[in-house]
Amino acid sequence: MSDIIRRDPRAEWIARNRLHPLHAAMQPAQHSWMGPNGVIRKNPHGIGFIGPNGIKRIDRSGAQQGGATKRTAAVEVQLPLHQVPAPAFYISVVPDMVGGRLSSHDRDLLGLAHQLAGKDGAVLAVVFGEHKENAFATAGVDRLLVLEGEQFSGYAPEQRVQGLRAVDNQFSPRHWLLPDSRTGGGELGRRFAAALGERPATRVWQVKDQECIGRAGAGLQDLARPLARLILAAVECAEPVSETRHEALPVELSTTVARSLSRIEDLGAVAVDPAAIPMAEAEFIFSGGNGVKDWGLFHRTAEALGATEGASRVAVDDGFMARDRQVGASGTWVTARVYVAVGISGAIQHLQGIGACDKVVAINLDPGCDMIKRADLSVIGESAEILQALIAAVEAYRNEARRDAA
Numbered sequence: 001m002s003d004i005i006r007r008d009p010r011a012e013w014i015a016r017n018r019l020h021p022l023h024a025a026m027q028p029a030q031h032s033w034m035g036p037n038g039v040i041r042k043n044p045h046g047i048g049f050i051g052p053n054g055i056k057r058i059d060r061s062g063a064q065q066g067g068a069t070k071r072t073a074a075v076e077v078q079l080p081l082h083q084v085p086a087p088a089f090y091i092s093v094v095p096d097m098v099g100g101r102l103s104s105h106d107r108d109l110l111g112l113a114h115q116l117a118g119k120d121g122a123v124l125a126v127v128f129g130e131h132k133e134n135a136f137a138t139a140g141v142d143r144l145l146v147l148e149g150e151q152f153s154g155y156a157p158e159q160r161v162q163g164l165r166a167v168d169n170q171f172s173p174r175h176w177l178l179p180d181s182r183t184g185g186g187e188l189g190r191r192f193a194a195a196l197g198e199r200p201a202t203r204v205w206q207v208k209d210q211e212c213i214g215r216a217g218a219g220l221q222d223l224a225r226p227l228a229r230l231i232l233a234a235v236e237c238a239e240p241v242s243e244t245r246h247e248a249l250p251v252e253l254s255t256t257v258a259r260s261l262s263r264i265e266d267l268g269a270v271a272v273d274p275a276a277i278p279m280a281e282a283e284f285i286f287s288g289g290n291g292v293k294d295w296g297l298f299h300r301t302a303e304a305l306g307a308t309e310g311a312s313r314v315a316v317d318d319g320f321m322a323r324d325r326q327v328g329a330s331g332t333w334v335t336a337r338v339y340v341a342v343g344i345s346g347a348i349q350h351l352q353g354i355g356a357c358d359k360v361v362a363i364n365l366d367p368g369c370d371m372i373k374r375a376d377l378s379v380i381g382e383s384a385e386i387l388q389a390l391i392a393a394v395e396a397y398r399n400e401a402r403r404d405a406a
């Protein structure tokens with residue numbers, strides 16, 4: 001998300017109007033502050049606001065709607081710095097870095113690493129190739145090792161295993177943590193385990209009392225086993241780090257990584273038809289509801305963005321979209337990194353289906369609808385106008401990129 005502070009004129013008007021029933025709720029409230037011992041204190045009662053009917057309302061996006069709370073969300077809290085000057089041991093994490101940034105799965109893993117590191121250990125993140133992340137410190141990275149070089153770029157699991165072996169030789173981490181994901185960590189972790197001759201604990205969702213508990217039996221059973229050195233963890237295996245800031249000190253390998261004689265040649269990414277991607281696996285979903293008035297324009301926008309199409313139940317019931325595109329409780333539960341909801345009100349059945357999406361963008365006429373409350377970014381207005389502007393912006397961006405490349 002950008003640092004641009006979005007203004008909410010209605011909330012600002014309420015904050016100025018002392019006679020408005022929501023006036024008190026729109027005044028700046030302190031939800032977290034640093035206690036005398038340096039630990040961040042939070043006031044759970046400060047979350048949400050009392051609506052005009054006396055019922056407490058809580059904003060589902062986590063970032064409060066409304067002027068006052070928006071203002072506090074924009075103010076960065078200076079978290080206490082966690083330092084490990086001389087680590088007694090390391091816990092190594094190999095984040096997937098999908099799109100060059102830490103995913104929520106990676107952040108969960110860093111949270112788990114801190115549980116295992118305690119006060120004396122340091123969390124060492126091993127990142128391959130170029131990245132775009134600038135929040136390693138707040139995600140909980142004490143030491144950052146970037147393995148650069150074209151030999152690690154693209155699909156190069158054998159070379160990456162070589163890199164991890166070099167890290168293992170130099171830092172001898174007490175534990176290795178990788179995301180058990182389809183985007184890299186699942187395969188890399190298993191290859192690395194085979195190279196080390198160690199048995200990894202897979203699909204781990206909890207680490208407790210020197211035991212790790214993983215899913216087994218087609219996800220229907222739990223398998224508890226003694227804490228393994230190599231852990232391939234599932235999403236939500238731990239709470240991400242949120243109360244401390246870390247040094248993210250750069251470290252380097254003292255040896256060069258030997259080039260593996262690769263048996264795999266990466267021929268590059270292959271363009272796929274976004275419409276052919278199953279909803280549950282799509283990373284970027286462009287979803288339409290009853291507020292879409294021009295379905296031809298909707299399809300053209302999805303194509304221009306290269307997004308997979310989704311729909312609300314009303315859009316499906318009205319025959320504008322196929323049944324397998326329905327998102328929600330009685331459709332597909334999606335896990336996209338970006339979910340754009342065009343003219344969708346945000347009924348609870350729909351919101352249930354997008355609960356695991358990373359970033360939600362809402363395009364809607366009604367600034368008070370539930371989808372806007374859930375969204376990380378909202379655009380209020382007529383859907384057709386906004387979609388046309390979106391296509392024009394995408395085309396302008398592509399033309400510029402083509403000109404730069406020429």
Ligand SMILES: Cc1cc2nc3c(=O)[nH]c(=O)nc-3n(C[C@H](O)[C@H](O)[C@H](O)COP(=O)(O)OP(=O)(O)OC[C@H]3O[C@@H](n4cnc5c(N)ncnc54)[C@H](O)[C@@H]3O)c2cc1C
Nearest residue numbers: 289290291312313328329330331343344345347349365383
């Ligand atoms: C048992 C059960 C299961 C259900 N399962 C699902 C499910 O899986 N998935 C699902 O989606 N629903 C499901 N529903 C239905 C759900 O309750 C809602 O009725 C449905 O999600 C509403 O769809 P909608 O938001 O597209 O339409 P509406 O509720 O009609 O909302 C349309 C939105 O578009 C906006 N709008 C209107 N015109 C424009 C415009 N020109 N430009 C921009 N915005 C505009 C409006 O402000 C409004 O917010 C289920 C219901 C039941 C009872």
